[in-house]
Amino acid sequence: MVKSIESLPNIDPALAKELKKVGIMDGDALIRIGAEHAWQRLMRNGWNDGLHSLLQLEGAIEGVRSSQVPLDRQQELRLEAIAYSQGR
Numbered sequence: 001m002v003k004s005i006e007s008l009p010n011i012d013p014a015l016a017k018e019l020k021k022v023g024i025m026d027g028d029a030l031i032r033i034g035a036e037h038a039w040q041r042l043m044r045n046g047w048n049d050g051l052h053s054l055l056q057l058e059g060a061i062e063g064v065r066s067s068q069v070p071l072d073r074q075q076e077l078r079l080e081a082i083a084y085s086q087g088r
Contacts, residue, residue, distance in 0.1 A: 002027070004027065005019055005020065005024065005025065008030070008060035008063075009060055009063060010057070010065060011056070018042055019038065024038055034061070035057035035060075036077070039054040039081075051081045055067075055069055
């Protein structure tokens, strides 16, 4: 069953709207694309919530609050955000 994007943890109405603008219409699409690529799409489209939204997306995929994303995964995502912001 396809999950609505709004039904996932951490996805508030504003983030759901932005995800839909970049072609991520439901939870299955978010899972398929992954947190990093979804976040990069958002950033290219002018979203500027930085690392916070990347953690929100990862938590949504994992079914947990963003604060419950394991610390090692949070660190990986931080490095990803830094690399992306530096054009790598």
